[in-house]
Amino acid sequence: MLNITTLSINLLDLLISFIENYLIILLIDLFFSKKKNMSFITAIIFTVISQIVNYLFYPPIYSSLILLLLLYIYTFCLLDGPLNYKLFAPLLVFANILITGILISLIFIFFTNNSKDFISSLNFEYFMISIFQIFILFFEYLFIKKHKNNELYVTNETWFLSFILILISISFPITLYNEYLKNNINSIFIVFMSLIEFVVNNILVCCILYRLNKDGKKITEQQILLETRKYDEKLYDLINDRIDEMNKVNHDMRQHMLVIEKMLENNDNVEVSNYINNIPLNIPPIQINTSNKILNYLLSEKIKTAQALGIDVKCLIQGNLENILSPVDLSIVIGNLLDNAISAAKESDEKYISINIYKDKYKLTISVINSYNGTIIKNKNTFITTKKDKKSHGYGIKNIEHICQKYNGYHLIEHDNHTFTHICTFILSQ
Numbered sequence: 001m002l003n004i005t006t007l008s009i010n011l012l013d014l015l016i017s018f019i020e021n022y023l024i025i026l027l028i029d030l031f032f033s034k035k036k037n038m039s040f041i042t043a044i045i046f047t048v049i050s051q052i053v054n055y056l057f058y059p060p061i062y063s064s065l066i067l068l069l070l071l072y073i074y075t076f077c078l079l080d081g082p083l084n085y086k087l088f089a090p091l092l093v094f095a096n097i098l099i100t101g102i103l104i105s106l107i108f109i110f111f112t113n114n115s116k117d118f119i120s121s122l123n124f125e126y127f128m129i130s131i132f133q134i135f136i137l138f139f140e141y142l143f144i145k146k147h148k149n150n151e152l153y154v155t156n157e158t159w160f161l162s163f164i165l166i167l168i169s170i171s172f173p174i175t176l177y178n179e180y181l182k183n184n185i186n187s188i189f190i191v192f193m194s195l196i197e198f199v200v201n202n203i204l205v206c207c208i209l210y211r212l213n214k215d216g217k218k219i220t221e222q223q224i225l226l227e228t229r230k231y232d233e234k235l236y237d238l239i240n241d242r243i244d245e246m247n248k249v250n251h252d253m254r255q256h257m258l259v260i261e262k263m264l265e266n267n268d269n270v271e272v273s274n275y276i277n278n279i280p281l282n283i284p285p286i287q288i289n290t291s292n293k294i295l296n297y298l299l300s301e302k303i304k305t306a307q308a309l310g311i312d313v314k315c316l317i318q319g320n321l322e323n324i325l326s327p328v329d330l331s332i333v334i335g336n337l338l339d340n341a342i343s344a345a346k347e348s349d350e351k352y353i354s355i356n357i358y359k360d361k362y363k364l365t366i367s368v369i370n371s372y373n374g375t376i377i378k379n380k381n382t383f384i385t386t387k388k389d390k391k392s393h394g395y396g397i398k399n400i401e402h403i404c405q406k407y408n409g410y411h412l413i414e415h416d417n418h419t420f421t422h423i424c425t426f427i428l429s430q
Contacts, residue, residue: 014047016130021046023137024093028071030144031089032079042074068094084159091163095170095202100136102177103195104129106188153216154209162205173198221327292321294330299355302338311342311351319359325426329403336400337368337422344372344420364426374417400424
């Protein structure tokens with residue numbers, strides 16, 4: 001007859017394992033745009049596999065390594081985001097839960113003097129360790145969800161070297177812990193010290209990455225502000241030039257008026273018409289003037305580029321745009337939207353771009369409508385670049401999507417055979 005107590009404990013073990021795996025997956029999901037909502041199903045699969053591995057292998061460190069492999073499979077197959085996040089997020093979550101589990105288990109071993117039985121799923125200490133890990137994961141999930149930031153201003157080489165450093169450093173405490181459980185190492189102090197060294201090293205790595213990321217953002221913003229300042233200086237010089245030109249035109253216009261008056265006195269209407277048509281008119285280029293200097297610079301430069309390619313550009317701006325997105329985010333969004341629009345419009349027969357920017361109290365909406373030649377490649381929900389060098393292109397829409405998510409907004413793409421529309425909405429903080 002089936003033992004009810006044993007069955008209840010096994011079911012509780014499955015439930016705890018499922019909750020832990022589900023929280024791990026939710027932590028991973030915070031850093032990415034999910035293609036499919038598979039968190040719940042994936043947690044069930046992880047739980048089943050971990051239970052099988054725990055049953056077949058001892059010590060349980062092997063099931064942890066299987067978890068890391070499953071996290072990478074889940075991240076690369078079902079989530080969409082930067083490669084840096086795909087490498088780092090699973091490893092950091094795995095290292096976090098693994099080191100926490102090892103540390104708590106060593107504390108229990110230290111007080112119970114039992115290095116074998118505590119890992120049994122029927123043992124009270126095992127449940128205490130699992131419950132404690134669940135609480136840690138839950139509070140980390142709430143903290144990261146509130147404070148997460150999808151900005152990346154660190155070079156790919158730095159991210160990769162940091163990833164290798166963490167991967168190598170985690171192997172040492174895992175190996176010592178594994179040997180300790182097999183009674184090949186008798187000193188618990190050595191295992192504790194290896195854990196402390198790992199934690200300290202990786203806290204320093206994370207601090208360095210954070211500092212580099214923050215400095216990289218400042219440098220990028222300063223570069224954009226410097227370009228904006230150069231634009232302001234160019235605009236100032238342009239205004240002075242136009243003033244001089246207008247003074248010259250006014251002086252010349254007096255001479256023209258005298259000539260026209262003489263022609264009219266002699267009834268030379270044909271000559272008057274020809275003379276007027278030959279008067280040179282210097283029309284100054286379009287300059288955008290809003291409450292946001294960076295937006296002025298970006299729009300003016302992009303419109304200038306588009307008009308040089310024979311593209312008709314219309315621009316409508318409404319609302320106070322003084323404090324909207326950060327300079328870097330604004331540069332990425334406007335730059336990518338208009339670069340994509342210019343690239344598509346110049347290949348079409350009817351070349352035009354319409355830019356609409358509207359800000360109210362709660363949100364900012366940027367809409368770009370452009371003509372294109374009707375050629376578009378779409379894989380599921382992702383647009384694929386039609387440019388020959390696909391490795392260097394095709395990231396613009398993903399970058400826009402990530403920034404929209406950062407501001408709790410969204411983006412929408414619509415198209416027919418001749419018109420391509422990209423709308424971005426950003427929720428503004430009060």
